Amino acid sequence: MKLIKPLFYSLLLLSSALLNAAEDSNTETAPSTDTASKPTAQNERIEPSPEQQRQADLALAQNSETEVIWLEKDGEQWLALYQSAVAAEAHGSIIIFPDQATSADWPGLIHPLRTQLTEHGWNTLAITLPQPPQRGIPARTLPTLQNRNQVQESATPASETVTGTEAEASQNSSSTVSDANTSTEAADTYALKVLELAASASNQLKDKGSQFEVVLGVGEGANWAVSYFMQDETRADRALMIINPTIASSTSTPNLLSMISELKTPVLDLWSDPDLSNRSYAKQRLRAAKRSGNNGYRQIRLNQRLNDPRRMPLWLTKQVRGILKTNILDRKPTPDIAAEPVELTPGS
Template sequence: MRPTLLALLGFYLLSCLSAWAKEPAEDAPTDSADTPAASERPLLPERSVSDAQTLEQRLDKREQQMLQAGAESFLALWLPANVGEPSGAVILLPGDVENADGAAAVGPLRRKLPDAGWHSLSITLPDPDGDPLPPRTANSETPAPAGDEASDAEAESAANDSPEPTAAPAAPEISPEQRRQAHVERVMARIEAAIAFADQQQAKEIVLLGHGSGAYWAARYLSERKPQNVQNLLMVAAELPAGFAPPLDELVAQLPVATGDFYYKDQASERQAALKRLQASKRAKLPTYIQVAMKALPGNLPVQEEQLYRRLRGWLQLHIRTSGG
């Protein structure tokens, strides 16, 4: 029996050694072409896209409208007026850090305006580009793996002896100004799509209402595009987006529409900016520009929201300018 056991034991040891020899070493380098770089990660969506996905999950599907602006679609929130004969539609444009249901002003207003006899259509604007950082390349993000000294010397020698390869054409660099202009076109396209949707609902009158930097984009759209079916603008706590021009007081002087400019007088910077807009309207002799100062109530937001709603509703009742007028 002993020779047989020894033979079996020897066969077993030889089999194990053969199997170990066939297995790749754990420390052996793998082919970099088959293994993605550890630094490669999927790009995160824009904030406006993430916000839209959250709103789609949270809000009633009947409020949601997907509109088309050029090559991209975006979410809009629609609420019909709670009256038999609506006065028209108010399109709400939130600021850069808000969305179509923002708590600062846009969300409460879009829900309250239908009780005043107005359809409400709220949209989220694309993310502002401002001054972008230079695009990062794969070479700057992922360093080449270090090899042994002999391999490095061979590679350097081969590179010196061989003719210089033809460089691949570099992707054209986009200047900050070009990126800002691209952002302007995206914003304008969304506003235009919202106006087209309101027109399809046979709204008697269409009003643009912008909050924060949304007020700037509403004013700029009306100043540059001059749509015949939009004759009224409401600006709430208007702000100039960083990196963009012209300033709001220059836009106000060019507005061909009836304008209600609502601002909070508590901050000196807001008062000064509002004064510049008022002075510009006087120099331009705008008879339909009205400015309204309000007091901020940060400790009682429901009262502040109700104050803003009542002031805007009063303007819509008294100062609305019809498209035919």
């Protein structure tokens, strides 16, 4: 009996020691497990930006003739491509607003314009338009909730049903007003960003010594070109040209017809008619200009030479160059040069 008691106490002490050791080991390994499950600052995922990556790739693809300029706005950089005129003295500079769905070096029309017009004495600067804000996802009402509401309505008095319906309509109305205000605020913020990028591009041209500026918009970019031009219509050192304008695809884009109705300065509206929609939209713009009484608005139909698509970009650029010369360069007021006094000598 005396031997059993010490043995019993020894077993108890041994089991308690083993339990304490197991608890200590769990306590030591627990923090390491939690640390591994939590992402560290180095392992945090960075959301990719396809738009910024496309601009970076486009910048790397340029040759030595093109100067890559990054316009900064709200901590982001936007690509602009500058090419100087092949002339001792340039006529001026052309700031190009590309179509919304294209880029600053789109091969269809932007690249030929920005590179070939330099052969005729123009500096060119093509900018990148940011993508417009996306519309918010509307609130969704689940069918199960609708069915449940219908069941509840059938079990409640008519007066309570009307009250519930009015409350729901009021809630939906306030939600719609809030969404509309948010959408308007986002559109205003986006418009301000585009106009500030354009102003930054214009400052870049001034820093390079440009004294005359042509604002040129292509496709949906024509809407933004006109909007930027209208910020100061009184400047005499600028001209406005739009090529094949298209109807805005986003509510954040200014309405071109409304702006044409307000413009009082000369506008060169160049268009071609590969389809019926372009012809109809051109007529709408012409009627809007006539109603406004803008005698400086001129609409010119381009000849595309569709029978030879390989030469079409070059042919269009030649037409644009000729239109710039006839309607802008030849009509620019020449500065008055004071006649130098001539000293007359006897007998002359």
